Amino acid sequence: EAGVVQSPRYKIIEKKQPVAFWCNPISGHNTLYWYRQNLGQGPELLIRYENEEAVDDSQLPKDRFSAERLKGVDSTLKIQPAELGDSAVYLCASSLDGVSRGPTFGAGSRLTVL
Amino acid sequence: GQSLEQPSEVTAVEGAIVQINCTYQTSGFYGLSWYQQHDGGAPTFLSYNGLDGLEETGRFSSFLSRSDSYGYLLLQELQMKDSASYFCAVKWYSNYQLIWGAGTKLIIKP
Numbered sequence: 737e738a739g740v741v742q743s744p745r746y747k748i749i750e751k752k753q754p755v756a757f758w759c760n761p762i763s764g765h766n767t768l769y770w771y772r773q774n775l776g777q778g779p780e781l782l783i784r785y786e787n788e789e790a791v792d793d794s795q796l797p798k799d800r801f802s803a804e805r806l807k808g809v810d811s812t813l814k815i816q817p818a819e820l821g822d823s824a825v826y827l828c829a830s831s832l833d834g835v836s837r838g839p840t841f842g843a844g845s846r847l848t849v850l
Numbered sequence: 851g852q853s854l855e856q857p858s859e860v861t862a863v864e865g866a867i868v869q870i871n872c873t874y875q876t877s878g879f880y881g882l883s884w885y886q887q888h889d890g891g892a893p894t895f896l897s898y899n900g901l902d903g904l905e906e907t908g909r910f911s912s913f914l915s916r917s918d919s920y921g922y923l924l925l926q927e928l929q930m931k932d933s934a935s936y937f938c939a940v941k942w943y944s945n946y947q948l949i950w951g952a953g954t955k956l957i958i959k960p
Contacts, residue, residue, distance in 0.1 A: 769948075778937050778950030779893065792947060827892060838883040838939065838948065841892040 738762070740842035742828050748848045754816035757845045761809065761830030768805060769839055770813050771827040779827055785811065815847075823849045854938055854951035861957045862928055870923045870954045872938035879940040882914045882921045887953070888934045896936075897923065925956070933958045 741760040749755050761768050766787050771779035782801065784792040787808035796803065800819070805811040815822055825846050829839035854874045862868040872882065881900035885893040899905050899914035899921060911924040925932055935953040942949065 776953070778939070778953050780950075781947055784947070838885070838895050838898060838941070840895065843892050 740828055740830055740840055742826075742842035742845050744845055745843060746846050746848075748850065749818055750850050751820055752817040754814065755818055755847060756812055756814045757826050757828070757847075759811045759813070759828030759842060761811070761828070762840055765830035765832055765840075766808065767831045767833055767839070768811050769827075769829040769831075770803060770811070771829065771841075773825045773827055773844070782813070782826075818847070818849045820849050823847055854940065854949060856936075856938060856951040856954045858952065859955045859957065861959065864928055864930060864958055864960050866928050867924065867926050868928060868956065870925075870936050870938075870956070872921045872923070872951055874919050874921075874940060877916075877919075879942050881941065882912070883939045883941075883948075884910075884912050884923045885937045885939065886934050887937065893937060928958050930958055930960070932956060 743758050747755055768785040770782040772782055773779045781795050783790055783796045783803050785805045788805050801815055803813045825844040827841050827844045829841040831839040854872055856872050881898055883898045884896040886896050887893045896910055897905055897907055897912035899912050902914050902916055904913045909926045914921040935955050937950050937953045939948050939950045
């Protein structure tokens with residue numbers, strides 16, 4: 737089966753510019769996660785979806801970050817405007833349910849904000 | 851609060867055995883997971899302990915003791931390709947959120 741697909745793999749933008757990341761989860765996985773990972777640290781959850789509903793977005797900086805999961809499949813994560821501190825790898829992951837042992841991750845989107 | 855502690859770095863020799871420990875400060879979680887992440891790559895699931903005890907998957911084993919708030923990942927017959935960062939993570943009952951340790955960088959020397 738195809739894994740979790742993310743794009744773009746790399747993105748370089750100047751601060752105050754917008755950026756969007758796209759994720760296609762594993763087919764049939766109803767739970768989708770967006771994580772942010774800084775160098776030398778573990779992933780930090782930004783938002784978790786159960787189907788099309790965002791069930792945990794407590795860690796999402798809502799002033800500049802937004803996410804959506806239309807029809808409970810693909811998802812996009814947007815940052816507008818980007819700040820220097822947003823430079824990180826943005827990981828999408830999916831799982832069959834929210835209680836499973838752990839999600840499957842995509843390759844990530846590495847964002848550099850100049 | 852909820853936190854997991856791991857050593858930041860561990861060094862071992864090719865062919866040897868290494869244990870990476872994970873201690874946590876909380877209760878009420880579904881289980882302990884371990885992930886491997888190579889530089890520039892995505893975290894890859896390695897092992898899961900839903901119950902106390904040892905789980906073995908090839909060269910890798912993982913252990914959990916809820917009474918001791920402790921778990922570990924054991925890697926045997928180390929290969930150079932095992933050089934990576936290893937993360938422990940737990941999912942809490944309260945909100946299903948997966949909480950991660952900061953990761954252990956495993957350095958393998960020939």
